[in-house]
Ligand code: SF4
């Protein structure tokens with residue numbers, strides 16, 4: 001298993017490309033994390049979620065960066081970060097690309 005050095009490179013380069021899970025949304029609603037949910041929009045029909053758009057601005061425009069990457073290259077929501085980020089970089093649940101520090 002790859003040990004992450006927490007350099008933040010993957011977040012800087014690919015943080016805008018991550019996808020969210022339904023469990024991320026459920027957890028953030030339970031935790032009252034409106035600070036995170038303001039960057040998320042669900043696409044619903046008859047109260048059923050069939051799409052999730054994440055890291056969007058107030059107008060619905062997709063951001064080209066993750067809004068939670070700090071200037072120090074750490075994650076501002078580390079304790080409740082998305083499943084996608086939590087599982088990266090282990091290959092059974094890859095980010096978009098593998099860790100660039102592994103090359
Ligand atoms: S997964 Fe790799 S690129 Fe991302 S923070 Fe860890 S060491 Fe850096």
Ligand code: SF4
Pocket residue numbers: 010011014015016018066067068069070074075076077078081082085
């Ligand atoms: S939520 Fe955190 S771990 Fe995930 S891409 Fe953004 S800064 Fe990186």
